[in-house]
Amino acid sequence: MSHDWPGPSPVTELRTEGLVHRYADGGVRALDGVDLHVAAGERVAIVGQNGSGKTTLVRHLNGLLRPTEGRVTVDGTDAAGLTIAQLASRVGLVFQDPDRQIFAGSVRSEVEFGPRNLGRAGAELRDAVSRALEATGLAGEEATNPYDLGQSRRKLLALASVLAMRTPVLVLDEPTTGQDARGLERVRTVIESAASEGRTVIAISHDMRFVAESFERVIVMRAGAIILDGSASHVFAADAWDALASTHLEPPLAAAIGQRLDLGSTPTDASLIRALGP
Amino acid sequence: MTAIAAVALGGLPGPIILVAAAVVLPAMAARVLGRLVRTALLLALPIAISAFLVNLFFFPGATQVLFRIGPIVATVEGFGFALEILIRILAISGAVTLFYLTTRPGDLTLDLERRGISPRVAFVTNASVQTVPALVERAGQITAAQRARGLDTEGNIWRRVRGIVPIVGPVILGSIAEVEERTMALEARGFTRPGRRTLLWTPADSVRQSIGRWLMLAALVALIVVRLTGVLG
Ligand SMILES: Nc1ncnc2c1ncn2[C@@H]1O[C@H](COP(=O)(O)OP(=O)(O)O)[C@@H](O)[C@H]1O
Ligand SMILES: [Mg+2]
Numbered sequence: 433m434s435h436d437w438p439g440p441s442p443v444t445e446l447r448t449e450g451l452v453h454r455y456a457d458g459g460v461r462a463l464d465g466v467d468l469h470v471a472a473g474e475r476v477a478i479v480g481q482n483g484s485g486k487t488t489l490v491r492h493l494n495g496l497l498r499p500t501e502g503r504v505t506v507d508g509t510d511a512a513g514l515t516i517a518q519l520a521s522r523v524g525l526v527f528q529d530p531d532r533q534i535f536a537g538s539v540r541s542e543v544e545f546g547p548r549n550l551g552r553a554g555a556e557l558r559d560a561v562s563r564a565l566e567a568t569g570l571a572g573e574e575a576t577n578p579y580d581l582g583q584s585r586r587k588l589l590a591l592a593s594v595l596a597m598r599t600p601v602l603v604l605d606e607p608t609t610g611q612d613a614r615g616l617e618r619v620r621t622v623i624e625s626a627a628s629e630g631r632t633v634i635a636i637s638h639d640m641r642f643v644a645e646s647f648e649r650v651i652v653m654r655a656g657a658i659i660l661d662g663s664a665s666h667v668f669a670a671d672a673w674d675a676l677a678s679t680h681l682e683p684p685l686a687a688a689i690g691q692r693l694d695l696g697s698t699p700t701d702a703s704l705i706r707a708l709g710p
Numbered sequence: 711m712t713a714i715a716a717v718a719l720g721g722l723p724g725p726i727i728l729v730a731a732a733v734v735l736p737a738m739a740a741r742v743l744g745r746l747v748r749t750a751l752l753l754a755l756p757i758a759i760s761a762f763l764v765n766l767f768f769f770p771g772a773t774q775v776l777f778r779i780g781p782i783v784a785t786v787e788g789f790g791f792a793l794e795i796l797i798r799i800l801a802i803s804g805a806v807t808l809f810y811l812t813t814r815p816g817d818l819t820l821d822l823e824r825r826g827i828s829p830r831v832a833f834v835t836n837a838s839v840q841t842v843p844a845l846v847e848r849a850g851q852i853t854a855a856q857r858a859r860g861l862d863t864e865g866n867i868w869r870r871v872r873g874i875v876p877i878v879g880p881v882i883l884g885s886i887a888e889v890e891e892r893t894m895a896l897e898a899r900g901f902t903r904p905g906r907r908t909l910l911w912t913p914a915d916s917v918r919q920s921i922g923r924w925l926m927l928a929a930l931v932a933l934i935v936v937r938l939t940g941v942l943g
Contacts, residue, residue: 496854517862525858533855549860597859 444522444600444632446470446493450502453488453656462488464656465502472600475627476634477643480653481680486636487528489653490603493634494523521550524599528606528636530583530590539565539581539589540574546597564596567622569614584615591622602626604635608642620646640684644668644699654679669697766792 446469453463462485470476478486491497492504495516504511506522524546527533536542540561547560565571568588573581578589591607607619616639623633623646637643643650643664650667652660652675660667660675667676668687676683683699690698695707766776766788774786 494858496858515862516857517860520858520860527855527858532851533858535852535855545856545861546859549862593859 445472445507446523446601446632447505447508448489448492448502449505451489451492451499451504452501453485453492453497454500455488461656463492466656466658468651468658470632470634472632473627473630474632474649475623475647476632476649476651477647478634478636478651478653479638479640479643479681484653484679485656486653487605488656490525490605490634490636493519493601493603494525495519496525517549520546520597520599522599523601523603524594524597525603526591526594526605526607528609530586533590533593534578534586537577538574539570539576539578539592542578542589543593543596546593550597560596560598564592567595567618567625568592569618583610584612587611588615588618591619595622595626599631601632601634604633606636606638608637608639616642640668640682641686641701644684644687645701652676652679652681664699665697665703668699762792762796764792 448466448468451463451466451468452461454461464485466485466489468489478489480486488497492499492511493506495504495511495514495518498512506514506519511519534542536545543561543564544557547557552560562571565574568591570585570589570592573585578586581589587607587610591604594602602623604619604623608616611619620642623635626633633647635647648663650660650662650664651658652667659679660672666672668683670691673683682688686701686704687697687699690696690704690707693708695704698704698707766784767782776784776786776789778784
């Protein structure tokens with residue numbers, strides 16, 4: 433089978449080394465030497481202003497883009513020797529724009545597509561599909577044409593279609609953009625449960641509150657490079673604000689309030705409330 | 711026109727000269743030869759190769775053997791005919807590609823409207839012209855989306871061919887939906903309002919261009935007449 437992974441591999445670990453990407457047309461170095469290591473089971477958020485290279489970076493993780501220089505390894509294997517399809521069995525990527533991802537005529541066939549390619553069938557396939565639809569609040573919409581769903585639910589469908597593949601790594605490109613409050617809550621829950629199953633979750637987002645609440649590690653990108661990398665309380669601490677501002681980001685409100693009241697680094701609402709005391 | 715002429719012209723030397731004169735030279739003049747060759751080959755290759763092989767090996771009534779692979783026999787007649795087909799397919803795809811590379815869709819619509827063609831017809835023409843690059847773009851997107859979900863289309867030819875199947879449906883359905891959406895957007899902006907409208911600008915059109923067009927058209931008509939009456943080839 434083409435999806436067989438070369439060699440044994442209990443966990444999935446990702447690494448980029450000196451990763452440079454130049455889009456053929458244009459000549460901009462969209463990635464300018466990125467060294468990144470993500471261990472199995474980590475929850476990582478990637479932030480940075482538009483055009484800083486976030487999408488370009490994550491599209492290297494499943495081979496949709498290939499390095500101009502440097503390399504990407506998945507469980508120590510150079511991704512250059514693996515097809516996108518092989519990588520896709522490890523790294524599930526939800527695209528930034530659902531309309532570029534969705535192609536099927538019904539919600540069910542859209543969600544079935546991935547697991548089928550990975551060789552799932554019968555009860556296992558049905559189970560994977562129904563759990564993905566349940567998690568994204570799309571149960572009951574199996575026969576619906578994706579064109580008839582609103583933007584927010586189309587994004588959730590794109591998420592479901594990757595969730596159903598149950599890949600050890602889940603990469604979400606801007607899952608919160610254009611999402612309403614209920615959709616945002618769904619996304620949060622999906623990330624929580626994926627993490628609790630030991631899966632790695634990497635997400636790009638502009639919502640700093642969401643980032644601080646749902647991710648243990650935050651990576652800040654500017655002009656194709658990583659400028660900050662650490663825990664939310666480190667990246668959103670006052671001494672990193674200048675670096676954040678240099679890529680037009682503001683820390684979450686809780687962090688700003690904590691700073692004003694001299695409470696130390698309080699990136700999340702919960703940490704702020706705790707710091708405020710009884 | 712070049713495409714029709716290539717089919718109408720029989721034999722081998724005719725179409726070759728035609729490709730040179732009507733596709734390669736203008737492409738060089740417009741400095742798009744490199745892109746033209748790449749795109750035209752991409753469009754034509756799947757059809758061209760299969761047509762070439764079918765004719766090379768299975769030309770009906772052929773007797774002169776060129777070479778054999780097991781039970782399959784390549785014939786001289788088949789080879790000749792296969793070459794003819796090949797050059798015609800290249801002429802067609804070359805002409806179509808040249809058109810896309812050198813004609814801005816906006817120019818085409820304005821020009822059609824200026825000539826008194828109804829905006830509706832001009833719009834439909836324009837929409838179909840724009841559909842091709844849109845289709846190519848959409849096909850690329852869907853391929854990426856499907857590979858990212860484990861569809862194996864890399865590697866051997868058979869896999870690649872199989873990979874095309876799940877793409878065709880969505881691409882066509884998607885483009886129909888898109889044209890529908892554009893039509894609605896136009897209606898919403900009063901496109902279907904009756905009465906004459908004023909064009910904001912006029913594409914440049916010199917006397918030489920106009921004479922050139924008429925000459926080409928006349929040559930095409932003459933060619934078809936000649937071909938049908940059997941004077942030539
Ligand atoms: N397909 C492409 N062709 C050429 N340049 C691109 C393409 N996609 C992105 N870029 C450029 O690469 C840079 C990084 O883009 P991207 O990775 O999409 O950033 P982000 O996801 O952080 O907004 C930008 O300068 C962008 O204009
Ligand atoms: Mg992006």
